Amino acid sequence: xxxxxxxxxxxxxxxxxxxxxxxxxxxxxxxxxxxxxxxxxxxxxxxxxxxxxxxxxxxxxxxxxxxxxxxxxxxxxxxxxxxxxxxxxxxxxxxxxxxxxxxxxxxxxxxxxxxxxxxxxxxxxxxxxxxxxxxxxxxxxxxxxxxxxxxxxxxxxxxxxxxxxxxxxxxxxxxxxxxxxxxxxxxxxxxxxxxxxxxxxxxxxxxxxxxxxxxxxxxxxxxxxxxxxxxxxxxxxxxxxxxxxxxxxxxxxxxxxxxxxxxxxxxxxxxxxxxxxxxxxxxxxxxxxxxxxxxxxxxxxxxxxxxxxxxxxxxxxxxxxxxxxxxxxxxxxxxxxxxxxxxxxxxxxxxxxxxxxxxxxxxxxxxxxxxxxxxxxxxxxxxxxxxxxxxxxxxxxxxxxxxxxxxxxxxxxxxxxxxxxxxxxxxxxxxxxxxxxxxxxxxxxxxxxxxxxxxxxxxxxxxxxxxxxxxxxxxxxxxxxxxxxxxxxxxxx
Amino acid sequence: xxxxxxxxxxxxxxxxxxxxxxxxxxxxxxxxxxxxxxxxxxxxxxxxxxxxxxxxxxxxxxxxxxxxxxxxxxxxxxxxxxxxxxxxxxxxxxxxxxxxxxxxxxxxxxxxxxxxxxxxxxxxxxxxxxxxxxxxxxxxxxxxxxxxxxxxxxxxxxxxxxxxxxxxxxxxxxxxxxxxxxxxxxxxxxxxxxxxxxxxxxxxxxxxxxxxxxxxxxxxxxxxxxxxxxxxxxxxxxxxxxxxxxxxxxxxxxxxxxxxxxxxxxxxxxxxxxxxxxxxxxxxxxxxxxxxxxxxxxxxxxxxxxxxxxxxxxxxxxxxxxxxxxxxxxxxxxxxxxxxxxxxxxxxxxxxxxxxxxxxxxxxxxxxxxxxxxxxxxxxxxxxxxxxxxxxxxxxxxxxxxxxxxxxxxxxxxxxxxxxxxxxxxxxxxxxxxxxxxxxxxxxxxxxxxxxxxxxxxxxxxxxxxxxxxxxxxxxxxxxxxxxxxxxxxxxx
Numbered sequence: 004x005x006x007x008x009x010x011x012x013x014x015x016x017x018x019x020x021x022x023x024x025x026x027x028x029x030x031x032x033x034x035x036x037x038x039x040x041x042x043x044x045x046x047x048x049x050x051x052x053x054x055x056x057x058x059x060x061x062x063x064x065x066x067x068x069x070x071x072x073x074x075x076x077x078x079x080x081x082x083x084x085x086x087x088x089x090x091x092x093x094x095x096x097x098x099x100x101x102x103x104x105x106x107x108x109x110x111x112x113x114x115x116x117x118x119x120x121x122x123x124x125x126x127x128x129x130x131x132x133x134x135x136x137x138x139x140x141x142x143x144x145x146x147x148x149x150x151x152x153x154x155x156x157x158x159x160x161x162x163x164x165x166x167x168x169x170x171x172x173x174x175x176x177x178x179x180x181x182x183x184x185x186x187x188x189x190x191x192x193x194x195x196x197x198x199x200x201x202x203x204x205x206x207x208x209x210x211x212x213x214x215x216x217x218x219x220x221x222x223x224x225x226x227x228x229x230x231x232x233x234x235x236x237x238x239x240x241x242x243x244x245x246x247x248x249x250x251x252x253x254x255x256x257x258x259x260x261x262x263x264x265x266x267x268x269x270x271x272x273x274x275x276x277x278x279x280x281x282x283x284x285x286x287x288x289x290x291x292x293x294x295x296x297x298x299x300x301x302x303x304x305x306x307x308x309x310x311x312x313x314x315x316x317x318x319x320x321x322x323x324x325x326x327x328x329x330x331x332x333x334x335x336x337x338x339x340x341x342x343x344x345x346x347x348x349x350x351x352x353x354x355x356x357x358x359x360x361x362x363x364x365x366x367x368x369x370x371x372x373x374x375x376x377x378x379x380x381x382x383x384x385x386x387x388x389x390x391x392x393x394x395x396x397x398x399x400x401x402x403x404x405x406x407x408x409x410x411x412x413x414x415x416x417x418x419x420x421x422x423x424x425x426x427x428x429x430x431x432x433x434x435x436x437x438x439x440x441x442x443x444x445x446x447x448x449x450x451x452x453x454x455x456x457x458x459x460x461x462x463x464x465x466x467x468x469x470x471x472x473x474x475x476x477x478x479x480x481x482x483x484x485x486x487x488x489x490x491x492x493x494x495x496x
Numbered sequence: 497x498x499x500x501x502x503x504x505x506x507x508x509x510x511x512x513x514x515x516x517x518x519x520x521x522x523x524x525x526x527x528x529x530x531x532x533x534x535x536x537x538x539x540x541x542x543x544x545x546x547x548x549x550x551x552x553x554x555x556x557x558x559x560x561x562x563x564x565x566x567x568x569x570x571x572x573x574x575x576x577x578x579x580x581x582x583x584x585x586x587x588x589x590x591x592x593x594x595x596x597x598x599x600x601x602x603x604x605x606x607x608x609x610x611x612x613x614x615x616x617x618x619x620x621x622x623x624x625x626x627x628x629x630x631x632x633x634x635x636x637x638x639x640x641x642x643x644x645x646x647x648x649x650x651x652x653x654x655x656x657x658x659x660x661x662x663x664x665x666x667x668x669x670x671x672x673x674x675x676x677x678x679x680x681x682x683x684x685x686x687x688x689x690x691x692x693x694x695x696x697x698x699x700x701x702x703x704x705x706x707x708x709x710x711x712x713x714x715x716x717x718x719x720x721x722x723x724x725x726x727x728x729x730x731x732x733x734x735x736x737x738x739x740x741x742x743x744x745x746x747x748x749x750x751x752x753x754x755x756x757x758x759x760x761x762x763x764x765x766x767x768x769x770x771x772x773x774x775x776x777x778x779x780x781x782x783x784x785x786x787x788x789x790x791x792x793x794x795x796x797x798x799x800x801x802x803x804x805x806x807x808x809x810x811x812x813x814x815x816x817x818x819x820x821x822x823x824x825x826x827x828x829x830x831x832x833x834x835x836x837x838x839x840x841x842x843x844x845x846x847x848x849x850x851x852x853x854x855x856x857x858x859x860x861x862x863x864x865x866x867x868x869x870x871x872x873x874x875x876x877x878x879x880x881x882x883x884x885x886x887x888x889x890x891x892x893x894x895x896x897x898x899x900x901x902x903x904x905x906x907x908x909x910x911x912x913x914x915x916x917x918x919x920x921x922x923x924x925x926x927x928x929x930x931x932x933x934x935x936x937x938x939x940x941x942x943x944x945x946x947x948x949x950x951x952x953x954x955x956x957x958x959x960x961x962x963x964x965x966x967x968x969x970x971x972x973x974x975x976x977x978x979x980x981x982x983x984x985x986x987x988x989x
Contacts, residue, residue, distance in 0.1 A: 081915065082776060083744055083776020083778045096778070113708055113710050115710075116708075116851055117854070119853070119858065151652060155644065158643070158647060163640075167834050168834045169835050213608055217606050217608075218711040238858065282576075284538075284575050284577050285576045336661075341659065341661045342662050343659075343862065344860065361608070364612040364727040367698050367837065368835065369837035370836075
């Protein structure tokens, strides 16, 4: 007898309660009964304040053990659907949720979220198929088989203890390997204890903002500049002041320092992103000196310094003078691969002392297997070998890109940067609007970035294209640039 | 002839410049010269404004090719150490950094950092050897060989495109697997598009705070409650208001709502951390209803709901009524292992619409291999199998812990929680101070947490111990509790 076929002399409530359960093992019966009762209470079929049948009676009606009923009742009691007193079990009075129309307007995002959503949108980072995208290393040249072996060994050899959170500052092996690597290649002066392993450069920037700033503090950023740094500062509710570059890099003078003193300065001195300017040593020393006088911290983002194509690598600001007020940020996103999400922050020792308790609350450690594999990759020399191969590849690709621009780009232009890295910036006359060219290029599977999209306060000369050559095959550069040059002409027409 | 042996008729400057270079290949010669010149400029041996020898002359003196000198000079020019004019190369005037004593006081951490560093310190999370620590699953029972196989397959089968950032919201396969899992086991109503994969629950909490609050906004938290939630809120500069629980869970009344309206409420309704209280359905419905009226968001942290030891699992608040103003947070830290750093956030659809641009700026995606392996682990049924085994293990361990407490703990006490999870809370009379007991226990390799350390405003009854049984072998529980009971008596003496 099903519920709908029930005899009319039964009350609807009784029908509901006494409809037979599907035959099954005890646990299933108990679950069915629990769900039936709960649903009845939530839908009002079992009215608030009404008494439930005794467990013995209901068990007999349903031909189940009394225990089945008791457990279902107890469970409803523990959840608050049912109240127990000396006389038995009563359906609890549940407050009904108000209707949707009475709902307060609570989907307004925070100021931070609003500001973040107004950062000009970039082509989705997840779209890897597009050519000329800046900031992507050659994915097909990564030695995945070697990495797979290293990762597998790390998982195999790890003790169960490695499954726990681990040191919030990162695996000791990796911190030591990073400290040695940046000392050797970048002139960074640090102990492994100063190295904090992060989720890429982005988490390192977030940590700097959270550790060092209060909402409303001022931060200077390079303009045009890296969008991710601005996102981290928006998240910290900072007042972001754009500063321009010239051929010696970030340009700030005495007048700037006389206005509101910044708490933070974000800079990419070894290869400004995206213009490629190299900050001169005089500027570096002056910036360090001024920052020191004013109690300002410098965040030095050394994002693609490993790929230096001409001359001696320029040493990091962090190691230029002793005890510089510099937080050095690095990433493996371009030297290994982005989805590895490994970066690092080198903290000044005296800041580490005052900030380490807070850092321990902010960081959770983890990713032990990946970190151990990365340490092995560095220590075995595989990392240096891969970097060497990639440096040659990127040099070749940049050369091909320059050649193609010379052959095909028939409008006046200036090529900037190129001493290192994975991209060139090409400035164009303002009659050839960069956003329009970039939009047209996407139709042809190309993803150059408009230079103006990197600027908070775009100047006239911030019209141009940022062209990535890291993940675009050398032989494709000529035909792509040929097509792109046609699109430039069309956009100007 | 070394530098120190040089003939005295030479000026020191000439000595410095003309000391022979180590014989080596061209690149090394060029690097040596570059470094010598740079060091001389930085140390003042080559004075600002002084002219460098012509490249031909210096090349002859040093017996190197002229090209070696030219490249070294060019490099110094590009870095700003040297200025080139029509007459030749001149040492640039570098501003000297000021001395350390002139340095402004800039190592004061932010307000957020100060507040975070004042959260009472817990035993280091990285210390896994200690028994009875709350929140740690059985590490030795994790099927690491299966996981290793899954991860290795994910790396092997991944395309080069998976090495890029990937979808900032997480791999599609994992989002779908999570949506199906929480719908089946927790009654959460969601589409895969609402699921955002995060770095454990902690990043999910951080995102909630950053998306939904402005500095100074009010947040209600359970007290005693989860420290990580407080850390996320401190990081957002929120005004944190502690709220008490009773036997029906978080207790807020009309008077609370008449005072400053919270923007966020953080709750662990299915198993309050650490007291184990289960929020009644009446309370859940009332909280949803009130939150809706006041434009408040509820963060439902369902941190160990998979380990329910008695009765039917309690469904999530998120799925209790349609369109509840609830952000549902889950983690794999306790169901898999903590160093995996995988958690997730289920967003209400209308919030997702307004917040997705901001979220795309905040998140970087990545960890594709781990996410694909996790999706495979769920879809293959390995996850459900592991959960089933762990549920039985933890039930057995909890039973053993309760038995040991009954046998050995000779002071009046109340055991709280235990309907699920990996820990029990044992309240003790206030003459037995919990911090002193926990401190004494650490000497014996045990890490129970003082209940009072979870409270912002500890009440008299917040004296006790939070005992984790997840990662402590069943047969050790009796001797450990015996020892701990002696320490309790001693602390009260």
